[in-house]
Amino acid sequence: MARIKEQSTIQENKRSAFEECPVTYVMEKIGGYWKPIILFQLLSGSKRYSDVRRAIPAITEKVLIQQLKQLEADGLVQRKAMPVVPPHVTYSLTKTGMRLKPVLYAMAVWAVDDSKEHGAVFRRNLKNFPGANDNA
């Protein structure tokens, strides 16, 4: 019979992991499937809500709004609403969000490299990658 193990205080441990590992810190902000994808869409500049939605057809409205709100709360994106009707709302990256460009760009580079080896192809190639030629 094995002894009772002590992997109990997970929540406490998460704090120390959070303090020691910068990647953990990042994942707390942009972890999950959709956030990097949304941020990627906003790299090319301010976009209306409906444009983001159309750019990512696989996401549902509920989840999109939810993720946008979280990104806004974490200071990565900025929401601007014009008080007109029909409503006109744009989302854009904050300064902090902009600083994620190297992360997203590195991801894109890796994806293109890796997909070359495995046969997948992107319609959008890196020449058109938003911000490929500036401070990335």
Place this chain on the structure above:
Amino acid sequence: MARIKEQSTIQENKRSAFEECPVTYVMEKIGGYWKPIILFQLLSGSKRYSDVRRAIPAITEKVLIQQLKQLEADGLVQRKAMPVVPPHVTYSLTKTGMRLKPVLYAMAVWAVDDSKEHGAVFRRNLKNFPGANDNA
């Protein structure tokens, strides 16, 4: 009464999103909370299973193994088992996994920058970041 909307064929749509957005491609491989953290630990070189576990106390054994297996299946990490007892198993990054270094490094840079603004502090700073001085 609103019409019935058609956000049905999510699975089909995921394919097109996957083909158009490189970030989606990346998220399919390293998405989720733990994978980047595990990869980060392996950046500094080959490690025994138990070393990885001790380096990430917040993760449970089940999840760690599970994530390692997935990373192995996706060709990002390599498992080497020596047929001795007690078992001796090491994990290391594959060539493909190594190419993620710029991604992880960019994340770490962002985390340090961002935490400076918000008061958080890391015990491990970027001077000690594995591979900070080479082909990142």
Place this chain on the structure above:
DNA sequence: ACAAGTACTTACCCTAAAGTATGTATAAAA
């Protein structure tokens, strides 16, 4: 003899995230 360490596996449960399907206000266009 018994505990301890290694690298797992398995069964069960629980919750947070995601998906489904609606509703809503307003105004301009058809």
Place this chain on the structure above:
DNA sequence: TTTTATACATACTTTAGGGTAAGTACTTGT
């Protein structure tokens, strides 16, 4: 006048991931 479009909100259900707890096989150290 019905439709269309915008940017959401909300109730309800499902699923996948993660957490808990324990077991296993074998050997070295005490």
